[in-house]
Amino acid sequence: MEALPTRLYTPEQVRELDRRAIEDHGIPGERLMEQAGRAAYRLLRRRWPDARRVTVLCGGGNNGGDGYVIARLAASTGLDVRVAAVSDPERLSGAAADAMGRCRELVALEPWDARALDDADVVVDALLGTGLDREVAGEYAEAIEAANARAVGRLAVDVPSGISATTGACLGVAFRADVTPTFIGLKQGLFTGAAPDYTGTVRYDDLDVPPAVFGDMPPAAWRVDAGAVAGWLAPRSPASHKGHFGHVLVIGGDYGFGGAVRLAAEAAARTGAGLVSVATRKRHIAPLLAACPEVMAHSVDSATALEPLLGRASVVAIGPGLGQSDWGRGMLAAAGGFDGPLVADADALNLLAAEGPVANPRRVITPHPGEAARLLRRDTAEVQRDRFAALDELLSRFGGAALLKGAGTLIGAGDQRWLCTAGNSGMASGGMGDVLTGVVAGLLAQGLGVGEAAAMAAAVHGGAADRAAVRTGRRALLARDVIDALSGGLPE
Numbered sequence: 237m238e239a240l241p242t243r244l245y246t247p248e249q250v251r252e253l254d255r256r257a258i259e260d261h262g263i264p265g266e267r268l269m270e271q272a273g274r275a276a277y278r279l280l281r282r283r284w285p286d287a288r289r290v291t292v293l294c295g296g297g298n299n300g301g302d303g304y305v306i307a308r309l310a311a312s313t314g315l316d317v318r319v320a321a322v323s324d325p326e327r328l329s330g331a332a333a334d335a336m337g338r339c340r341e342l343v344a345l346e347p348w349d350a351r352a353l354d355d356a357d358v359v360v361d362a363l364l365g366t367g368l369d370r371e372v373a374g375e376y377a378e379a380i381e382a383a384n385a386r387a388v389g390r391l392a393v394d395v396p397s398g399i400s401a402t403t404g405a406c407l408g409v410a411f412r413a414d415v416t417p418t419f420i421g422l423k424q425g426l427f428t429g430a431a432p433d434y435t436g437t438v439r440y441d442d443l444d445v446p447p448a449v450f451g452d453m454p455p456a457a458w459r460v461d462a463g464a465v466a467g468w469l470a471p472r473s474p475a476s477h478k479g480h481f482g483h484v485l486v487i488g489g490d491y492g493f494g495g496a497v498r499l500a501a502e503a504a505a506r507t508g509a510g511l512v513s514v515a516t517r518k519r520h521i522a523p524l525l526a527a528c529p530e531v532m533a534h535s536v537d538s539a540t541a542l543e544p545l546l547g548r549a550s551v552v553a554i555g556p557g558l559g560q561s562d563w564g565r566g567m568l569a570a571a572g573g574f575d576g577p578l579v580a581d582a583d584a585l586n587l588l589a590a591e592g593p594v595a596n597p598r599r600v601i602t603p604h605p606g607e608a609a610r611l612l613r614r615d616t617a618e619v620q621r622d623r624f625a626a627l628d629e630l631l632s633r634f635g636g637a638a639l640l641k642g643a644g645t646l647i648g649a650g651d652q653r654w655l656c657t658a659g660n661s662g663m664a665s666g667g668m669g670d671v672l673t674g675v676v677a678g679l680l681a682q683g684l685g686v687g688e689a690a691a692m693a694a695a696v697h698g699g700a701a702d703r704a705a706v707r708t709g710r711r712a713l714l715a716r717d718v719i720d721a722l723s724g725g726l727p728e
Contacts, residue, residue: 240440241422242464243455244655247366247401250421252453257420257445265331268420268443269298273305273335275441276393276417280306280358283415284389287357289316293348293379294336295363295397296323301332302393303362304339311342319345320352322363322375348375350382358389361411364397366423371408372398384412392416395423396434403622404429404644412436419443424456427657428623428644457624457646457653458691462699462725465692469508469682469727481510482681485549486556486674487542487567488582493557494520496582496670499715500556502528503674506722507696509681515545515567516557537563539570546570551577553677555584556670577680577689581673586610588634595635600676600690602639603630604669627653637686639676641669645694649687656691658698660713662705667715672697675722699725 245253257263280287290310294303300323311317325336325345339345346352353359361383363376372380380398383390390413395401398410401423414436418426420443426435458464473480484504489497497516505512505528514524518535525533536542546552554571558564560583568587571578580588581602588594588601589610601611608626609616611634619626620642627646630638637649645656675697679689700721705713 238440238442240438240459240657242459243422243450244424244427244457244459245421246456247423247425249453249456250366250423253421253445253449256449256451261446261449263445266334269301269331269335270305271443272302272393272419272441273309275419275443276302276360276391277306277309279415279417279439280310280360280391283391284358287315287389289356290358290360291318291320291352291356292360293363293383294319294321294323294325295365295376296327296332297365297367298332299362299365299393300328301335303360304332304335306360306362306393307343308335308339317343318352318356319343320348320379321345322348322379348379350378353382353386353388356386356388358391359383359386361390361392361397361413363411365393366395366401368398368400368407372410373408377409380409380411390414390436392435394418395426396431399425399431399434401425403624404431405621406430406434410434415439417441420445422459424624424655427459427655428642428646429620432643457655460654460656460691460695461658462695465695466727468684468688468692469679471728478510481508482550482683483511483513483548484509484551484553484674484677484681485513485515485545486677487515487552487554487571488556488558489514489516489520490557490559490561490564491517491519493559494523496557496667498524498527499667499670499719500553500674500677501531503671503719503722504553504678504681505530506719507675507678508726509551509678513545513549515542536567539566542567542570546574549574549576551579551677551681553579553581553673555579555581556673558583560587577686579673579676579680581669593633595633597635598686599634599636600639600680600686601630601634601636602641602669602673602676602690604641608640624653637690639690639694641672645698647687647691647694649685649690652687654691654694656694656698658695659701660705660710662708662710662713663698663701663718665713665715668701668718671715671718696722696725
């Protein structure tokens with residue numbers, strides 16, 4: 237198994253890669269299936285070296301064929317193997333039929349029955365594969381639910397059955413794996429939506445297909461983490477000064493919400509913005525300066541008072557603690573005339589949703605799924621069912637760049653798409669989005685375009701959260717811990 241690549245593909249693209257390998261490069265399908273089964277079996281043995289009893293759940297198609305290879309290899313090395321066929325093995329064709337026939341020489345094939353799971357140490361899911369596009373039902377659903385209910389090791393071949401390899405949605409019920417080996421092309425749906433709850437650790441093997449197979453096929457998205465974006469900012473010149481790195485103006489912090497604007501401002505400064513100013517309510521000035529003396533804080537009670545600050549800023553971030561009162565509405569209206577890069581989050585997004593879409597090519601919006609649902613006039617569940625489609629619609633309506641937060645954060649600008657695999661469940665707490673807003677603004681101030689700034693911000697923010705969680709634990713992780721950890725993940 238190899239390090240995870242950065243190129244992500246749709247299932248349709250991966251099927252085309254398979255076709256190219258077989259038809260254009262003369263690699264027999266049987267060989268690819270054998271290699272996939274061997275790679276999965278090696279992973280099984282490394283993950284569960286003491287396992288003695290393995291049950292393989294086999295469906296139809298090539299995913300079932302991979303399962304028959306795994307079962308044959310397990311039996312040939314002396315393990316006690318049971319194969320439960322949820323699809324009639326006699327209906328298989330091609331490489332899958334060949335794999336089934338070779339397996340049957342060593343292992344008796346049983347029709348699906350829950351007793352096949354009795355005494356198993358490891359259950360292998362080779363049921364449905366990447367082509368699933370409807371809810372799981374019948375014996376497939378029964379087998380998945382029965383496997384999930386057992387205290388066993390669980391390995392899913394290529395994608396957990398019941399997870400859409402396109403969207404990451406759970407289609408009714410899904411196999412909950414500890415580890416998922418995937419092959420040839422890394423499927424985009426493995427890393428977003430519900431999928432991270434089901435994949436366990438994702439491992440990758442290209443099955444030794446030649447690089448020419450990937451040829452001129454552009455990926456559907458690029459996977460980013462803190463390591464992938466390390467070179468996106470140019471090194472700082474020894475002769476540089478603060479004027480070279482932009483001036484961020486953070487607008488927000490209505491009564492009772494001063495903490496949000498402070499987090500965003502401090503994150504922008506920690507990310508490397510040359511100057512950071514804050515426009516907020518008067519009562520928040522003293523505590524903000526006590527906590528973060530590096531920022532310049534201004535009491536702003538009207539849109540008129542905001543205008544001079546907008547004139548000095550190179551980047552505006554609006555939304556953290558903004559509220560939806562007349563004050564917040566006035567601040568957003570005034571910021572709407574700013575002609576530089578702008579980051580909109582939190583209540584700025586809720587106010588935009590109420591007003592209706594107005595495209596701005598210089599703006600980054602950073603909604604969580606609930607905010608995205610309001611912007612698109614949909615419900616949150618619909619957004620989560622197809623996060624890629626929701627991202628595309630956000631870009632179509634609002635322009636600029638969109639960063640759809642959540643497990644497997646998605647970022648888009650123009651025809652570029654990124655998926656961030658950094659971050660952890662400890663980020664499900666207040667203030668994390670305010671920190672992200674500040675990081676985006678800080679990167680925009682240093683000259684990145686809206687798409688690159690949003691994608692790098694997601695990766696840097698998630699990477700900082702991962703480092704911080706090592707110290708605090710996920711449950712105790714706070715937004716300010718992430719700010720403190722930013723310094724370990726930014727280029728010099």
